[in-house]
Amino acid sequence: MTDGVRAPCTTLTPTTQACSAGSYASFASPSPDHTPDSSPVPHQHSGLPRLGEVLIGQGLITAGQLEEALCLQAKWGSRLGDIVLASGWVKSLDFYSALACHLGLDFVNLMEQPVKDFLLEKEQYGDYAQYLYLPWRRKDGILWIATADPTCPELVARWGSKPDVRFVVTPKFDILWELQRVGGQTLSRQATYHLARFDPERCARVVVTPNQKRGFLLIFLTTVLSFVLFPVASAIWLNAFLNFFLLLSFVFRTLLCWMSCGELICPTVSDEEVAALRDPDLPVYSILVPMYREPKVIPILAAALRRMDYPRSKLDIKFVLEEDDQETIQAAKDLALDATFEIIRVPRSQPKTKPKACNYAFRLARGKYLTIYDAEDKPDPDQLKKAIVAFEKLGEKTACIQARLNYFNAEENWLTRMFTLEYSLWFDMFLPALDRLGVPIPLGGTSNHFDMAKLKEVGGWDPFNVTEDADLGLRFAAMGYRVGVVNSVTYEEANSKLGNWLRQRSRWIKGYIQTWLVNMRHPVKLLQQVGVGGFASFQLFIGGAIVSGLAYPVLVIPFICWLFTRTAMLHPFFPPEVLFVSTLNLALGNSLLIYLSMLAVAQRKNHALLPHALTIPGYWLLQSVAAYKAFWQLIHRPFYWEKTTHGISKFTRAEVARALSAVR
Amino acid sequence: MASASSRVRRSPVPFRRSARSGAARRLAALASLAVALLIFDWTWGQGRDSSQRVVAILAAVTLSVLWWWHLELASLPRGWSAALALLISGQLLLSILSVGATSIRFSFGALGCGVFVYAMLWIFGTHDRQPGLWPVASAALLLSIGFIAKPAILLACVVASILMFVGERNRFGGMRDFALLLFTPLILFLLSVSLVAVLWAGTPQRAIQSLLAVYQGPPGWSVASRFALLIGESGNLCLIVAVLATRLMEGKTGSPDLACLFLLLSVGIVCVAPGMPAPPTPMDLSVTACAGAGSLVALEPPGSFLGRTVVFAGACAAVGIRLIG
Numbered sequence: 004m005t006d007g008v009r010a011p012c013t014t015l016t017p018t019t020q021a022c023s024a025g026s027y028a029s030f031a032s033p034s035p036d037h038t039p040d041s042s043p044v045p046h047q048h049s050g051l052p053r054l055g056e057v058l059i060g061q062g063l064i065t066a067g068q069l070e071e072a073l074c075l076q077a078k079w080g081s082r083l084g085d086i087v088l089a090s091g092w093v094k095s096l097d098f099y100s101a102l103a104c105h106l107g108l109d110f111v112n113l114m115e116q117p118v119k120d121f122l123l124e125k126e127q128y129g130d131y132a133q134y135l136y137l138p139w140r141r142k143d144g145i146l147w148i149a150t151a152d153p154t155c156p157e158l159v160a161r162w163g164s165k166p167d168v169r170f171v172v173t174p175k176f177d178i179l180w181e182l183q184r185v186g187g188q189t190l191s192r193q194a195t196y197h198l199a200r201f202d203p204e205r206c207a208r209v210v211v212t213p214n215q216k217r218g219f220l221l222i223f224l225t226t227v228l229s230f231v232l233f234p235v236a237s238a239i240w241l242n243a244f245l246n247f248f249l250l251l252s253f254v255f256r257t258l259l260c261w262m263s264c265g266e267l268i269c270p271t272v273s274d275e276e277v278a279a280l281r282d283p284d285l286p287v288y289s290i291l292v293p294m295y296r297e298p299k300v301i302p303i304l305a306a307a308l309r310r311m312d313y314p315r316s317k318l319d320i321k322f323v324l325e326e327d328d329q330e331t332i333q334a335a336k337d338l339a340l341d342a343t344f345e346i347i348r349v350p351r352s353q354p355k356t357k358p359k360a361c362n363y364a365f366r367l368a369r370g371k372y373l374t375i376y377d378a379e380d381k382p383d384p385d386q387l388k389k390a391i392v393a394f395e396k397l398g399e400k401t402a403c404i405q406a407r408l409n410y411f412n413a414e415e416n417w418l419t420r421m422f423t424l425e426y427s428l429w430f431d432m433f434l435p436a437l438d439r440l441g442v443p444i445p446l447g448g449t450s451n452h453f454d455m456a457k458l459k460e461v462g463g464w465d466p467f468n469v470t471e472d473a474d475l476g477l478r479f480a481a482m483g484y485r486v487g488v489v490n491s492v493t494y495e496e497a498n499s500k501l502g503n504w505l506r507q508r509s510r511w512i513k514g515y516i517q518t519w520l521v522n523m524r525h526p527v528k529l530l531q532q533v534g535v536g537g538f539a540s541f542q543l544f545i546g547g548a549i550v551s552g553l554a555y556p557v558l559v560i561p562f563i564c565w566l567f568t569r570t571a572m573l574h575p576f577f578p579p580e581v582l583f584v585s586t587l588n589l590a591l592g593n594s595l596l597i598y599l600s601m602l603a604v605a606q607r608k609n610h611a612l613l614p615h616a617l618t619i620p621g622y623w624l625l626q627s628v629a630a631y632k633a634f635w636q637l638i639h640r641p642f643y644w645e646k647t648t649h650g651i652s653k654f655t656r657a658e659v660a661r662a663l664s665a666v667r
Numbered sequence: 668m669a670s671a672s673s674r675v676r677r678s679p680v681p682f683r684r685s686a687r688s689g690a691a692r693r694l695a696a697l698a699s700l701a702v703a704l705l706i707f708d709w710t711w712g713q714g715r716d717s718s719q720r721v722v723a724i725l726a727a728v729t730l731s732v733l734w735w736w737h738l739e740l741a742s743l744p745r746g747w748s749a750a751l752a753l754l755i756s757g758q759l760l761l762s763i764l765s766v767g768a769t770s771i772r773f774s775f776g777a778l779g780c781g782v783f784v785y786a787m788l789w790i791f792g793t794h795d796r797q798p799g800l801w802p803v804a805s806a807a808l809l810l811s812i813g814f815i816a817k818p819a820i821l822l823a824c825v826v827a828s829i830l831m832f833v834g835e836r837n838r839f840g841g842m843r844d845f846a847l848l849l850f851t852p853l854i855l856f857l858l859s860v861s862l863v864a865v866l867w868a869g870t871p872q873r874a875i876q877s878l879l880a881v882y883q884g885p886p887g888w889s890v891a892s893r894f895a896l897l898i899g900e901s902g903n904l905c906l907i908v909a910v911l912a913t914r915l916m917e918g919k920t921g922s923p924d925l926a927c928l929f930l931l932l933s934v935g936i937v938c939v940a941p942g943m944p945a946p947p948t949p950m951d952l953s954v955t956a957c958a959g960a961g962s963l964v965a966l967e968p969p970g971s972f973l974g975r976t977v978v979f980a981g982a983c984a985a986v987g988i989r990l991i992g
Contacts, residue, residue, distance in 0.1 A: 261808070265801035566866075586866065590859030594811075598852045602804050605848055610840025613847050 054083055054105040061101050063093045079314035080283025089315035091341030095174045098342075099151060103172035111139065111149055113177035118149065120185045128186045132367040134158050135175050137182060151175035179345060179367060191350040194362035198462040204524060205478055207468040207517040210641045212524050235575050245554050246588045252547030253592045255540070259436035260428070260599045264606065271396070271404075271489045272389040280388050282314050288387050289370030289455070292378060293323040293360040298334030299650040299659060300379040300496070305338055306662035308376075312384045320344045323364040326351050354642040358464030358471035365455075365463060374452040379496045379649045379658070381411060382450060386491040390452035393489045402457035402484035403476070406450035407431055410497035412654035413612065418504055419497040419652070420615045421622040426497075427603035427612075433544070438488040442540035443480035443533055445473035445518070450493040457484055467642050468521070470514020477522055477541065481532040499652045501625075506645040508629035512552055513637050519545050552630030555623055558589055593620050730756040734961065743968035747975050751964060754982035755906070759957045761989045762903060762950060779815030780951050781958035784930060787824050788959055791831050792923040792966035803832050803839070803848055811852035814860065817947045820955065823933040825853070827926045902988030903956040907931070909981020910960040913974040919967050927959040957985070 052060065055069045064072070064087065072086045079086065084102060087093055093101075096112065103110035122138035123131070131137055134157050136150035146168045150158060153170045162168045183190070199206040211219070229237040292304055301322070308320060322335050326348045335346050347364045365373060372390065376382060383389075386406055393404045407430040413423035430447065437444045451472060461478050464471040476486050498504040522529050522541065530538045562585070565573050600616040636643060650659070735752035739745065759781055786809055794802035806828050813821035828849060836845035907927070914920045934955050938947050947955075960981075969975045 257808070261801075261804065264799075264804045265797075582866075587859065587863050590862060591856065594852060594855030594859055597855060598807070601848060601851060602800065605839060605844070606800055608840070610844045613840065613844045617851075 052105065054102065057101045057105045058087065058093065058098075061097070061104075063097050063101060068092050075314075075316075078282055079285075079316055080281075081314055081316035085316035088342035089318070095176055095342050099172050099174045106153055106172065108153060109171045111171045111173050113137075113139075113149060113173050113181050118181050118185065122146075123182075123185050125186065125189050128182065128190060129366055130157075131182050132179065133369055135178050135369075137173075137178050139171060139173075145169055147171055149173040149178065151178055175342075176345065179347070182367070183348060183350075187348075187350045188352075190363055190366055191352050191359075193366065194349075194359050194463075195352060195354070195466050197362065198465050199467070201462045205462075205481070205521060206465050207474070207521050207641075210517065210637065211520060215520065215524065235578070238575075239578065242558075242585055245550070245558065246585050248547070248550060249554065249558075249592055250588055252543045252551065253595050255543040255547070256433065256599060257595055259440075260432045260602055262436040262439060263432040264602060271487065272392045272491075274385075276392045276396075277312075277385050277388045280392065285314060285317055285388075285391065286371035287317050287319055287369055288313060289319040289321065289365070289368035289373040291321050291323055291361055291364050291368065291373065291375045293357045293364070293375065294331055294378045295325050295328055295355075295357075295360075295646060296331060297378045297649050298331045300655060301331070301334055301338065302662035302665075303379050303381060303655070303658050304376055305340060305344070306665040307381045308344075309665070310384050311382070311387060313387045315341075315343050318343045319369045321347045321364050321368065323347045323349060323360045325349050325355065325360070354466055354644065356466050356469065356471070356642065356644045358468065359466035361471075362463045362466055365458065368455065371455055372452055373455050373458065375449050376493065377449045377495060377649070379655060380449055380493050381495075381658070382406065382493040383491045386450070386489075386493065387452070389489050389491045393487055394452075394454060397485060397487045400483065400485050401487050402454050402461070402479045403446065403486045404452040404489045405430075405434060405444060405446050405476075405486060406452070406489050406491045406493050407434070408447050408450060408493050408495055409607070411494040411658065412497050412499065412652045413609065415497070415499045415652055415654055417615070417618070418501065418622075419499050420612055421619060422497040422504070423609070424600040424604055424612055424616055424619060425622070427607050427609065428600050431606050432599065432603050434488045437540065437544070438486070440536060440540070441485070442537040444476045444486040444488065445470075445545060446476040446486065448472050449495070451475075452489075465521075468514055468517045469510050469642070469644055470518060473514060473545065474518045474521065477518060477533075477545075480537060481522075481529065483532075496649055496652050496655045496658075498647065500648075503648050503651065505625070505629050505632065507647040508626060509632040509636060510645040510647075512549065512626075512630045512633035513641070515545050515549050516633065516637055517641070519549060549630065551623075552626050553634065555627045558585060559624075562586060562589065593623075596623075730760060734965070737965050738968060741965050741968050747968075747979075750979060751975075751982060754979070754986055755957065755961050755964070758903065758906065758982060758985045758989060759954065759961065761986070762953045762957055776817065777950055777954045780817060780820055780947070781954045783809070783813060783816040783820065783824070783958075784955045785958040785962045787827070788923050788927055788930075788962035789966060791827070791926045792921070792962070794831060795921045795923065798835055799838075800848075803835070803845075806832070807849050807852050810850070811856040813853065814856075817951055819937040819947045820930070820934055820951065823930050823937075825850075826933070827929055830929075831922055831926060902985035903953045903960070905988065906981045906985040907956045907960045909977050909984075910963050913969050913977045914963060914967075916977075917970055917974050923963060923966060927963060930959065931956055 055064075055073070058064045059066060059069060068087075068090070072083055072090065075081070075086045075090075076083050084098065088095065088098055100110045116139075118137050118139050119141070122141060134150075134155050135152045136148050136155070136158055138146060139149035140147045144167055146165075147170075148158075148162060148168060149171050151172070151174060152158065153172060162170075199208045203209075226237070226241075229240075290308065294301070308318070309315075311318070320343050322344065324332050324335065324346060332346060332348065335344075347367060349360045349363045352359075361375060372387075372394070374387070374390070383406075390404045390406070394401055397404075409426055409430065410419060410423045412419050414420070434444055434447075448470075457479070461475070461482055461484075465474050465478075468474045479486050498507055522545075526538075529541070533541065561573055562582075564570065565582075597616050597619055600619055601613050604610070604612040604616065636645075649655070731752045734756050735748050738748035738752060743751070762777065762781075787806065790802050790805045790809065793805075810821070810825060810828065813824060816824070832849060833845070836842050839845040839848050911920070911924060911927075914924060931952065934947050934952050938949055938952050964978060969978050
């Protein structure tokens with residue numbers, strides 16, 4: 004072997020300790036007719052020490068720790084090595100070195116002996132990440148494969164019978180690091196342009212298609228012309244249209260809330276169903292945590308993830324960080340988390356958006372299911388299990404399960420209270436009812452749990468859409484998949500500063516406009532794909548959010564002007580009938596939405612917020628400011644991702660302090 | 668084995684028969700409903716305006732079919748559903764039409780009262796079965812459109828709602844939050860309507876006058892004539908007595924029955940009390956009784972043959988008194 008490669012150790016004396024479940028390779032037994040010399044498959048004969056013995060022999064773990072690991076192995080059904088790594092007792096490098104000993108293979112440190120770039124095939128990057136291997140070197144006609152899991156059945160099936168292939172053991176982090184070093188740019192290009200190539204009609208890379216441009220121009224010119232020729236009639240028609248649309252939107256939302264209050268919406272998953280799950284049957288679950296310049300809040304999620312009621316050895320947690328964000332990378336490293344946590348560095352490229360980072364990272368994920376959390380999220384501990392039960396209950400066509408979101412700093416100030424009222428309404432009332440009606444659900448930004456295969460099938464997130472989550476929910480619906488809602492909550496940090504809130508909200512509304520534009524490129528096709536109910540719900544829900552944001556000041560300001568001045572200037576444009584209808588609609592619509600917000604917080608038993616719901620019309624005015632900003636940005640900087648700063652709440656500081664003590 | 672296979676062989680036949688007979692019974696029920704409505708039109712329509720007859724027959728069809736469907740959902744057998752739907756909807760419609768003999772506006776007012784009372788009692792009934800946020804929210808939203816009924820009926824329903832839900836105030840975070848949940852839509856809607864009315868009418872006084880004018884009954888009714896009318900409307904009282912007796916007999920009485928009695932009593936008192944602005948008329952009381960009876964029947968249809976027969980007899984008596992009167 005070349006220098007830098009440690010030969011397998013054979014000097015350990017097997018102990019008498021019962022270690023029957025201590026084999027790393029519990030499911031891949033080599034064929035007996037393969038001799039160690041001619042096969043890359045690791046040796047599993049009785050002459051070699053068991054992994055637990057090796058780890059104790061090398062002083063990496065104690066006998067007590069081994070016993071604990073074996074208990075966990077019996078409970079979780081994971082391999083001993085995964086449990087030891089997830090427990091954080093052993094450094095990754097030491098563990099894989101011991102594993103090489105156990106399997107009678109050589110160990111290689113890829114940081115010292117990097118892979119030969121030309122050996123890696125671009126088409127295989129997904130497989131490399133999934134099965135944790137890389138073609139390392141080719142020498143004397145022998146291909147050396149560096150792997151963190153030499154007993155992986157897929158790896159054995161592919162390479163095991165080839166006489167000119169040998170395995171060496173290496174840490175999984177080194178594999179991911181090398182894969183990103185060699186294939187980072189390719190993966191980044193795939194993350195950015197895959198959807199644009201695979202399904203350009205559903206990608207927001209082109210903001211407005213030529214046909215849409217012609218259509219909008221025609222509508223604009225017709226409107227201007229009609230206002231010039233028939234100003235009063237045009238004002239009446241425009242007013243009537245806006246009022247009618249908003250009235251429909253209010254009624255639809257009321258219907259959704261009314262459904263959610265009653266027996267019509269049952270909890271998706273009960274505690275008994277969660278308790279009935281067997282840990283050994285649980286699959287590997289990937290968790291992506293995309294972050295940018297958020298070093299302070301990482302401990303919150305790290306602590307929350309450690310509290311998760313899920314076998315740690317089956318978690319594949321990835322902090323997805325931008326390459327140039329050294330501060331956050333360092334903060335993640337400083338936490339010295341166990342091997343369950345990985346750091347993925349996204350190469351610098353445009354657009355620098357969260358969906359692009361997610362697209363990049365999910366190609367490196369190994370789970371059957373995948374979810375996304377923000378750095379400051381605190382998911383309910385049983386959320387992953389509930390999502391798995393929900394996937395099983397809702398059937399094969401379910402591609403995604405959305406958990407409910409809410410805020411842990413609701414009581415901080417008026418803005419956070421309003422934000423909490425809004426989120427309670429959205430996630431506790433609207434989404435479960437949409438789910439019940441079987442119409443497309445716009446996903447929330449985090450805590451959406453995906454079936455990995457289906458996520459790959461639809462091409463991942465749209466990196467050019469700044470509310471990629473809402474877009475993805477509709478894309479799933481258009482492709483015949485279902486999005487469900489689960490009765491589990493993730494608590495986040497509500498924006499407590501106005502500027503920060505405006506940045507976030509304008510991005511969301513810009514994304515809604517992008518989503519609406521993308522889906523309305525072919526309205527008839529959309530109608531066929533999602534049905535009449537889905538189409539109407541899309542218009543009233545997504546379209547309603549855009550129109551109400553933009554139309555609110557148009558309807559309110561003239562009314563207030565007229566109320567205080569009784570100016571005759573507006574009389575021609577607001578004949579009594581129009582004024583009557585629009586005023587009534589404005590007053591009743593506002594009243595209705597105030598009450599729906601109250602119902603949402605009452606449902607959550609957050610009664611302290613009930614009186615504050617009366618002030619929510621002021622919040623809608625702020626939303627209108629954000630809507631106009633979003634509209635302006637869509638024209639000038641359509642793909643610009645306005646960053647929301649997290650960790651500015653005083654509640655968050657307390658949360659971070661608590662989390663740090665838990666993590667350390 | 669033998670019995671299992673024989674079951675397998677036999678099972679499709681009754682199924683097909685049942686499906687066929689179900690469809691046939693449905694068609695027969697609908698046909699009898701249509702024939703009955705035509706007879707109703709022929710008997711009631713003598714000497715009336717043809718446009719009124721068209722509106723009446725359309726309203727009767729809509730009401731009967733909707734209520735028939737509601738009764739079927741409540742698992743009442745199809746034949747009974749059709750019979751009760753025909754009789755009680757017909758009776759409600761006759762009451763409304765007799766109110767509207769002077770003006771179509773009064774018909775709509777009476778219809779508003781009927782729908783409002785029906786829905787309110789139905790919500791109280793669902794609260795009995797499943798307490799929680801849904802009944803309170805539904806009652807609150809319904810109260811907010813209480814302007815479709817007369818102020819006295821709205822007020823009676825507000826009081827009934829408080830009595831009905833106040834026991835659960837702690838579930839909603841105390842008295843203040845409970846009041847907010849129950850009355851916010853009503854208060855906001857009243858404020859909105861008042862604002863629009865003031866803007867429309869110019870001054871608050873004119874706004875109040877115009878709002879109350881909406882609820883005015885036929886002019887020139889003295890207290891004595893109201894009493895006389897009240898006796899004339901006794902058909903619906905027969906109906907409600909039959910329904911309440913059946914529920915009592917079957918042990919199904921609960922808070923909706925008390926609420927129904929409370930509504931009838933309060934509306935009855937206000938109806939004959941002098942000096943009330945926009946008082947409910949005896950016709951409104953009659954409509955309230957009919958809608959209340961219908962709601963109680965739909966909430967939990969009579970389970971026994973005797974119960975159904977008593978309700979059916981009450982409905983026949985109500986229609987008979989109306990037609991004879």
